[in-house]
Each structure stands twice: as structure tokens, then as C-alpha cells.
Amino acid sequence: DIVMTQSPDSLAVSLGERATINCKSSQSVLYSSNKKNYLAWYQQKPGQPPKLLIYWASTRESGVPDRFSGSGSGTDFTLTISSLQAEDVAVYYCQQYDSTPFTFGPGTKVHIK
Amino acid sequence: EVQLVESGGDLVQPGRSLRLSCTASGFTLGDYAMTWFRQAPGKGLEWVGFIRSKAFGGTTEYAASVKGRFTISRDDSKSIAYLQMNSLRTEETAVYYCTRVPYADYGYDAFDIWGQGTMVTVSS
Numbered sequence: 001d002i003v004m005t006q007s008p009d010s011l012a013v014s015l016g017e018r019a020t021i022n023c024k025s026s027q028s029v030l031y032s033s034n035k036k037n038y039l040a041w042y043q044q045k046p047g048q049p050p051k052l053l054i055y056w057a058s059t060r061e062s063g064v065p066d067r068f069s070g071s072g073s074g075t076d077f078t079l080t081i082s083s084l085q086a087e088d089v090a091v092y093y094c095q096q097y098d099s100t101p102f103t104f105g106p107g108t109k110v111h112i113k
Numbered sequence: 114e115v116q117l118v119e120s121g122g123d124l125v126q127p128g129r130s131l132r133l134s135c136t137a138s139g140f141t142l143g144d145y146a147m148t149w150f151r152q153a154p155g156k157g158l159e160w161v162g163f164i165r166s167k168a169f170g171g172t173t174e175y176a177a178s179v180k181g182r183f184t185i186s187r188d189d190s191k192s193i194a195y196l197q198m199n200s201l202r203t204e205e206t207a208v209y210y211c212t213r214v215p216y217a218d219y220g221y222d223a224f225d226i227w228g229q230g231t232m233v234t235v236s237s
Contacts, residue, residue, distance in 0.1 A: 101160045
């Protein structure tokens with residue numbers, strides 16, 4: 001099974017400042033045939049299901065504000081919120097969809113400083 | 114509108130069974146694999162299992178923790194996926210989510226549509 005880890009566990013950021021979340025997979029999720037990383041980022045607010053933000057490690061889902069960006073390849077990935085807004089308070093998860101079991105990281109809770 | 118709606122969650126005693134439904138609308142369920150996740154109160158997301166589309170054999174895979182007790186099935190004519198849960202345990206109290214799994218050129222794409230979830234409480 002691919003184990004996903006995230007850091008930090010929790011992050012306090014001032015409004016308008018940058019938030020950076022790191023994710024690491026225990027094995028590469030880069031598929032050589034298409035050069036794609038099978039890595040997604042989700043946002044989850046209390047009482048709601050996860051919402052897809054980023055897929056293929058760096059492609060923004062339709063409707064997601066451009067302050068959200070993803071980067072990385074292989075086993076190391078980053079989600080960046082360039083200018084934190086109040087509505088971005090949530091838990092953020094990375095997830096690999098390279099192979100079953102489809103595993104999530106433990107989550108990073110983002111709140112306002 | 115493209116959406117998934119889970120139903121069937123309930124309070125059930127340990128050792129009993131429950132069947133959850135995931136009803137799709139706005140898209141053709143048969144074109145997608147479907148997967149179930151669960152989230153215990155205050156915890157992270159745990160994959161439960163997965164069913165391929167009929168075009169890819171309709172086969173299933175399960176997390177080790179539920180294998181032999183849970184069964185995923187689908188009725189594409191009704192646009193419903195099911196999660197049959199037997200021999201339920203107290204630690205399986207959670208919100209259960211279904212999500213569609215698009216096929217990509219190689220493997221799968223990310224899970225873009227999620228249901229709102231249905232609460233399963235296992236307690237005596």
C-alpha cells in the first residue's frame with residue numbers, strides 16, 4: 001500500500017499570507033507512460049464532503065480559485081494557497097489514485113492566525 | 114446537475130447488517146468505477162472498497178479491514194451503487210461517502226464528485 005504523509009499537522013496563517021502544505025508518498029505516483037502524477041488535493045470543511053481542488057498534482061479543478069496551486073513530482077508534493085482568505089479555513093488532504101487502496105494523507109488543518 | 118446521494122445510514126447494533134445506496138444523477142453511472150470511503154468522527158478518510166465499470170469487468174476490491182464482510186455492487190440500470198455491510202463493529206461508526214472514479218488514459222482520474230455522506234452508527 002502507498003502511505004501518504006503530510007506536514008504540518010496544523011497551520012496558522014494570517015489573512016492574505018501564504019500557506020504551504022507538504023505531502024509525501026511512500027512510493028512514486030508518477031506513471032512513466034504518460035508522465036502524470038496520480039496525486040490530488042482536497043479541501044474539507046466541517047460537515048461537508050471533500051472537495052477536489054487539484055489533480056494530476058498541479059491541474060486546478062474547474063471553479064477553484066487561482067490562489068490554490070499544486071506542485072511536485074514522484075514522491076514529494078506541495079499545495080500552496082498564495083493569499084489565505086477566511087473561507088479557506090479547512091482541512092486539506094492529499095491523496096494518491098495511482099493504485100488501490102486509494103490512500104489519503106492524515107490531513108492538515110489550516111486556520112487564521 | 115451531476116450529483117451523488119447516499120442513503121441507508123442508521124443506528125445498528127454490533128454484528129448486524131446494513132445496506133447503503135449511492136444514487137447517481139446527471140451522468141451515466143455505468144461509465145464510471147465507483148468507490149466508497151468512510152470517515153469516523155474527527156478522523157481522516159479511509160478507503161473502503163471499489164467496483165469497476167462493467168466494461169472493465171465490474172470487479173471489486175476491498176480494504177483489508179472489511180474484506181469478507183462488505184460487498185459493493187451496482188445496478189447501472191437504476192444508477193445506483195450499493196455497499197452491503199455485514200458483521201458491523203463499533204469502530205466502523207462513520208460517515209460513509211460514495212464517489213465516482215473516472216477512467217483516464219492510464220488508470221483512473223481524481224474523484225471529482227462526492228455525495229454528502231450518510232451516517233452509520235454501530236452501537237448497542
